[in-house]
Structure formats: C-alpha cells, structure tokens
Amino acid sequence: MNVSEQILQILKNVGVTQIWGVTGDALNTFTDALRGDEDIKWNAVRHEENGAFAATAEAQMTNNLAVCAGTVGPGTLHLINGLYNAKKERVPVLAISGQVARVNMGTNYFQEVGLTKIFDDVCAYQAVIRSAEEAPRVVLKAIQIALEQRAVVRVEIPIDIAVEEAKGSHYEHPVFRGNAVLVPSDDDINKIASAINEAKKITILAGAGCRNSREEVLALSEKIKAPIVHTLRSSDVIHNDDKNVVGLTGLIGNPSGYHAVMKADLLLMLGTDFPYSNFLPDDSKIIQIDNRIENIGNRVKVDIGVQGDCLASLQKLDSKILPKKNSEFLDNLVENFNKWKKHKEENSNLDNDLEPLHPQLFMNVLNRKASDDACFTVDVGESAIWVAHHLTLHGKRRLLGSFNHGSMAVGFPAAMGIQSVNPGREVWAIVGDGAFGMCMNDFITAVRYNWPVKILVYNNSQLGFVKIEMEEAGYAMANEALELQNPNFAEYAKLCGGDGIRVEHATDIEKAIEMAIASPKPFIIDAVTNPGELSLPPHITLEEAWGFGKSKIKEILLSVKSDKDQKNNLMDEIKAFFNN
Template sequence: MTLVADFVLQRLAEWGVRRVYGYPGDGINGLLGAFDRAEGEPEFIQARHEEMAAFMACAHAKFTGEVGCCVATSGPGAVHLLNGLYDAKLDHQPVVAVVGQQKRLSLGTHYQQEIALQQLFADVSEFCQMVVHPGQARHVIDRAFKTALTTRGVATIIIPNDIQEEDAQPSPPKKHGSVFSSVGWSRPRLLPDEGELRRAAGILNAGSKIAMIIGQGAAHAESEVVEAAELLGAGVAKALLGRDVLPDDLPFVTGPIGLLGSKASDDMIRGCDTLFMIGSSFPYSEWLPDEGQARGVEIDIDGRMIGIRYPMEAHLVGDSKETLKALIPLLRRKEDRSWREKIEKDVTEWNALCRKRAGQHFGGTINPEAVAAELSPRLPDGVILTADSGSGTNWWARHLKLRKGMQASLSGTLATMGPGTPYAIAARFAHPDRPVIAFVGDGAFQMSGMAEMITVKRYLDRLSGPAPFVFCVFNNQDLNQVTWEQRAMSGDPKFRGSQEIPDIPYAKYAELIGLKGIYCDKPKKIGKAWDEALSSDRPVVLEFKVDAEIAPIPPHINKTQGKKAAKAAVRDPEGVGIAVKGARQKITELAEHLPGRHP
C-alpha cells in the first residue's frame, strides 16, 4: 500500500514540483522516508536552516514563475520557516509549505514540540489546513496550490506524523463529505471596465509631463510598457522588484526610485504632472509627487491594493499586459518631446555622476560603489542577480545596468537580512546553465550566508560548471545600512556596541570548505578580481575590503534628515572621514551641472 507521505510527494510532483527545500526532523520522518522512495521526483534539497529553505522556495518562485515548495518539521522547525514565508507573502510569490505536527493522539496535551501551527501560520498563509484523515490529503494539497497560484501567496499544509505513515486514500469513498479535487490551474485574463479605460486614456492624453513607475506586476508586459512610454513621451522608473522588467540601456529608463534610487528618477517625479503606476505598490510617499501635483492612473491586478499609495483618478484593475493592450489604442502620441528629451538628458548625467563617484577612492581603500561599477560592463548574458538587505543594495540598485534577458531580485517588501545567498542557491538549482551573482554584506553573510556555503559545498558537483556562480561579500566590519539610518533618521552617532562586527576572512573560509576564495583590498585590482571570479568553474566567494564611510547619498535630502545627520556627525567616531568623503562626492555632483560640462 502507498502511504500518505508517498501520496503527498506524488501529488507535489503532479503539480510540477521538482525540488523541495527543507531540513529534517522527526515530525516529518514519514515524509523523509517517502523522499527516499521517490528517488528525486521530487528531490529533497537540504538547506542548513529552515528559514533558508523558505527563502529558497520564494526565490524559486521568483526566478521560474512556478510554485516554490519547502518542508519543515514540527515545533521549532516550523517556527524557523516564518521569516522566509513572510518574504514570499509580502513579495506576492506562490509558495507551498509542508509542515509536520505531533501525533493527533497527543494534540492538546502540551506535548513536546507541540505548537498551535494553524494559529502560527494564520497570518502568513492565504490557506492553512491540517490533514487529519488520509482521504483529506488530496484536496488539501490541491487547494493549497490553487490558492498559492491565484493569490500569489503562501499556502501551508500541516500533516501530523501519524497521518504521514497511514495508508493513503488517493480516491476517498464516495459518500457525503468526500471531496474529489483535481490537479490544474490556469492564469485568468483580467481586464478593467471599458469606461475606466477611456477615463485613464483621457488623463494620460491630457498630461504633458508623464512619469511611469513599474514594478514586478509589469514583468510580462515589457513590449507594452515600452510602447506606452514611447506614445506618452514618458520616462520609466523601476521599483526594486521590477528592475528586470525593462533593460537599463533604454534611454528613457531612469533606473531605481526612492532612497536607493537615481536622481534622474527623482527629478522626473518631482517635475511630472501625471503619474502612471503599473504593477507596483511602491509605498514611500516622500519619493512620489506631492498630493495635488499630478493626476494619477494605476494598473494593478489586485483591487485591494489599487489607489492606496497616491490618489488616483483612474483605477485599472487588471493584468498589466492585457490592460495595456486595451489601453494603448486609446492613447495619442505626444508631439512635443521636450519632456522626454529632458528625462534622457538627466539619465545620461546620472550615469556619468555614478561613474565619477565610483572612481573616488580615499586613502587607498576600496569605494564599495566601484565594486558594482566594475562588474556592470562585465555582467554575463542571462545572469541572475540577487542582493541582500544592506548598504550594498544601494550599489546593486544604482550601478548594475541590466540588459535584456537578465533577472534580478531581493527581499523587496520585507527587506529582511539573509535572503541574498539562498536566493542565489535556488536560482542556480533552477537554472544550472545560467550565471548567478549575489551581493551580500558581511553582516548578512555572518548571519546566515557562511552556513549556506556548506549547502553549496554539499551540492558542489551540481552547482559548479562553466557558468559563473559568485557570492560577492562587502567586508567593512559594519552593519552599515543601519549605521547610516542611525545617523540620518535618529540623529545619533554610530554606536559601536551594536554596529561593529568581527573581521572574518571570508575568502579563506571558502577555500577551507572547498570553494574558490578571492580577496581584494586594492582599488586598482577590482576589475582583475571580477575577471578571475567570472572565469572560475566552481563557486566563488569574492571578498572586497571596502570603505565603511562612503554614504549612500539619496537623490535628495530633506531638511530634517540633513539636520539629524549633521548632529550625529559631531559625535560620530567616523565623523571626520564621513565629512571629507561626503563633501568630495557632493562636489562631484555639483560639478556635473556646471556650464560646459556636457555637450
């Protein structure tokens, strides 16, 4: 007889799951035996921690468009999944988590590792159900996948360990209460009301200075976004989750927006008279037009989220691609191209400024901007880029210029530390022939990345190959993003007790466990270090010793933050260095706008 555990894995395979990321425990012993019998269909991939497994499942969904899947034991293993699952929930990725539980007989007795899992997973899950009868497994699994795909969210299946080892009932008896479900789902074609389309077209046709913001919801609408931007004479800024929707070599793409954004994006938003948001829930009002400054049109597939970031006049609830197809015939081409010409000029100036800033090194130490700037022209075709949360994310966002066919993602909405490394590992499993490069700060690498290098070691034969696989570590011995936030947001100097971290030889650690390690601490050797890493046939930890005093200067600084940063600098242990380097960078920016600087 087939056991419930075997049936569960068979059903996962029928839903297209090829690998399940997880960590073992006695609460899923039945499933572990079934994985052994399944002989890789689906395959169990052992992460070093359940949180990393959940990040890998989220990354699988991001880089394949399929449902990601992770598994954990009862109690503590289940708790460990939560951060990674919240990353999937907040970034709208379909993930199914399969979680063990104590025997039904012991539930409610305060038994060892007994946790109220349905309550624990209630908030993170769009669907959460415990299997308490063998005949229930079929429809619970099917509903989990259908819900994850439909809501682009998390679904959790809880299976007590005694149920896992009972005989399966793939077809329950046909009686009252039995349910007979099927594998299968199709993406809907969702279009807005025709009257709302005409209203949106009227607003866009009336505008003369149109700014577009796109997010991951525009991912399958590249040609339609470009056509709309060309008709409207608009520039296009990209939220971080949407940065691979359009390539950066299009002259009207202004790059990232917000605190980590470009001045070209900021100038466009501050000068626009019409805002057109597509598939983005960019939340930061200080980087959007002032209320009343611009008229608004938005496309979003989720009616719950439309018109909640900026007051919109036209609310187009629908799929971005299909909605744009219906909208474009109603748009009139702008004959006056002066707004577009200004945007393209601003993009050119911003790119020149970034190059100059990246070329400024102080006292022989590496400017972290240069690490990204040197990589950008070296990016291999089809590369997948991941980033962790930290100051390195600024340089990842600003200096890496994506070309068509590249993919990039990070923890966009949760903005948690830790996913850069597991994202890269999952990307490599999903696409073994594509280059993968992760940007990771030393804080995130110490938190979890170093442990996941052991996962890379375990699967070294599969993760090696001619396509580069690089973990770029920014070593500045500082939890740098929070340090800068302390200064700018709280007006406090750097607190060494919380912000300084040990100097660890990351490249040597990589060599110790059988990977390739490369160390670079000289500005003139950055390019050579990248060349060596990108030519390696095994995974690389590329460690750059970088300057912690290079400020991630935002596109504009409001008065409050400026005052707080100045106040903090007076008592900051790195105040002198910050002042000198910040002044040099600001002078570089001002020099870009002097008469005669540009043809």
C-alpha cells in the same frame, strides 16, 4: 503507499522537483519515501529560514510551486521569515509542517506548538491533516490556492498520520490553473485616455506588474513623450539603458527619477505598489492600473483607479492615445539622467583606488563582466544602493531580493534557489557582511550540491545602512551596536570546500570577478570596502538634513573627547567624500 508517499506523488504531478528543509522525527517518513526517488530531491539545508528563502527564489524563477519543510514546532517556526518574503513577493510556496502525534496534541507535548495561530497572517490557507482519507483533498486544495493566488500555504501532518496507509484517492484530481486575463472596461480605458491626452507633462512609474508588457510600456512612453521611472523590483523589466528611462526614485534613487515623479502633471502608475508615499506627489493627477484592486490608492490619493492586467490595459488603450510632439519635459530629464550615469561611471573607475576601496568599483566591473543572462540577488542594506546605481539589467538578466519584506540574509539563499533550477546559469549574490553572517552556514550546502553561486560580500565590518538610518535620525554612530567582527570570508569558503579571494586593492578586482565567473565551485569575493562611503538620497528634507547635522555634531564632540571609534568614522567619511 503511505500518506507521505501519496503527498509526494501529488507534488510530482504538479511539477515539483525538490523540497528544501531540515528533517526530523515528524518528517522522517518523507525523507524515507524519497530514498532512491529520481523525481524529487531533498535539499538538506542547515537552517530552515534559508530553505524558505531559496524556495521563494525557485518559485520566482520557475513560476511554479516550490516546497519547503520544517519538523514539529521549532523547525517549522524557523521557516516563517522566509515564508513572509514569499508572501510579499507573491509567489506560490507550500510549507510542509511535521507535527506531534494526534494523541499528544493539545497537551503541551515536547516541541508541540500551535502553528495555525502563528502562521495565520502569512498563509492564504492552512490545513491540519486529521485523517489519512482527507490528506489528498486538503493537499490539492492548498496547491490550487498557492498557484491561483500566488500565495503561501501550509499543510501540517501529525507523525502518526504520515505513516498510515494512504486513502481518499477518490479526491485526487488534476490541479487546475487559471488563465483568465483581467481586461478593463471601455469606460475605464476612455477615462485614462482622456486624462493622458489632456496632460502636458506625464511620467510613467512602472513596477514589476509590467513584466509581461515591457514593449508596450516603452512604446507608450515614446508616443506620449513620458519619462519612465522604474522600481528596484522592476529593474530587470525596464532597464536603465532603455530609451526614455530616467532611473529610480526613493531613498536609493537618483535625482532625475525623483523629479520625473514629483514634477509631472500626470503620474501613470503601472503595476506597482511603490511603498514610499513621501516620494510620491501630493498635487499631481494620478492614474493607477493594477491587477490587485487593493493596491489602488494604497500609497497616495488616486484620481483614476483601474483594476486590470497591464498588458491588456495598454493594448486596449493604444488606439485611443494621441501622439504628443512636445518632449521638453522628457528631454531635460533624460539629459540629467545621462549626466548622473556618467558621474557614477567616473567615480567607480578603477583609478579611484583609495583604500579601503570604494564599494561601487566592484559593481562597475561586475556589470561589465557578467553574462547577459546572469541572475543577481541583492540583500537589504548598502549593497542594494550599489546594485541600484551601477548594475544594468539588460538582456535576459534577472534581479531578485526581499523588495517588499525587506529582510536581511535573503541574498545568498535566494541565489542557491536560482542556481538549483538553473544549473548552467551565472548566479551572483550581492550581499553585505552583516546579512551574509546570518546565513553563511549554508555555504556548505552550496558546496555539497555543487551549486557554483558567486557571492560578492561587501566587507566593511559594519552594519552600514543602519548607520545611515541612525545618523539621519540624529543619533551619533553607535559602534558597539554597528561594528562587526568578520572572518576572512575567502578562507572560510576554502575551508568549506568552495573557493574565494580577498580583495583589498583596486588592481585585483577584475581578476577576482573573472575567477569567480570561471569557478566551478561556490565562490566568495571578500571585498574589503570603506565603511565611510556615503550615498545620499535624491532629495533631502529639512528634517533629514537637521537629523544628519545633529548626528555629525554629536560625533565631532565625542571624537574631541577621545572617542576613537567616532574619530575613525569621521576620517573614513571624509576620505570617501573627497575621493569621489
């Protein structure tokens, strides 16, 4: 047994079943060791970043260690963006880095890169293996840290050590997983209970940290008549159809979610590090409960901060909370949220068949047709707006994305990661044309491994969300930077050995989604949509209104001067607005 085989055996012992990567000289010993192995599969992606994104999604779905790999400097550097996503989603991922032989290290050898410095910020632990004897020791330490801290770790293996005879077996031991639950003190619970019992208008802002306490959050809400606002990341924990839920706040939120947070006397933040301080109140009393103490007070001034597990905290708190009878604050917000949902349902009706199509039409149909345990991934950009506004994650549906890192091109590779460990589950990637264009080379990988992912590509030939940001800041639309020249994505899917359909008419949407669901192959819906579709945030500041106004004035003046791009942009926006 050589060092590569020894490391693979350690990975098998902790339940690793696959490695995402692109092989090369420093990793060839690993791929050779996997020859004929039935326990660990090598998923040969076309780009290492896609492999890292896929590994992140795999770790989120399995709650176990996922592994990706890159060879020497260039290959390992390609992993870094996907690993940052893993870090910010707080999931255990191990990156294996090949490295040049020890004799060449420090000589600026071909493809040599000082990886430790580069990965210092993203990794909770890094080890450069300097001898065969220390290999099992540092690999086990890396795995232990990744699982316990839900973090990214990296192990670097020089090519000459990878083929050496394995040693250091006396260091091998089972990987131990912590099962401790952080329970707040009686004093902390009493402070929270006292503040809740005294307050009249309470709102719960529930984050992904409530995943194991969903029923307790709903019960507390009913007991104290508190509206529940959730984050996009917790949309598959707290659903828009749940009682007392009033939606999201933030740039892609809705008015009832925004007002619930801003008009509360007391805001109870549970398991969330919601990042947008301008959508949090300045003058309300705030209680924050979080397992990670560094999150408390990170975004806004907190009056009572408690470190603790949300489930344990709410269970301990329940007996100390007095039921409230006055539900006026809650009832008004729920009524407004229901009106908002009804409006969204009406403007996404298939009768609203202006062409190019409204993007929300696709999401409305998909919401009805997808299975109750479907998994969805969403990319950064306008696609996230349509998911937030039109997708209900009831039942056992899941939603994954780059919610904290905010990277483009995460949707499709994350869908591959989910499908690889859930072969019979319905998996959708909801992506923009800009994001998909960054990672579409690995559609061939999905075909190769028979992963029947379904990809809804919003094709408006534009970086749509960047356009919104540009106009909000007062700039005129810069078509030379925003415009995208796209292929026919459905034909591309067929060329790769998958399947697809291009949709330009509302009457074809249901058929396209049904075809995708039924397809045993990777499937692309090329959804041709209006680039002028507008989606406003739930609250617009004077500064934002002024910026948008300046942008429109500039665009009108440029269109008068025969700028066809500006004229077409304004016409698309007008058509979309008056047909909503």
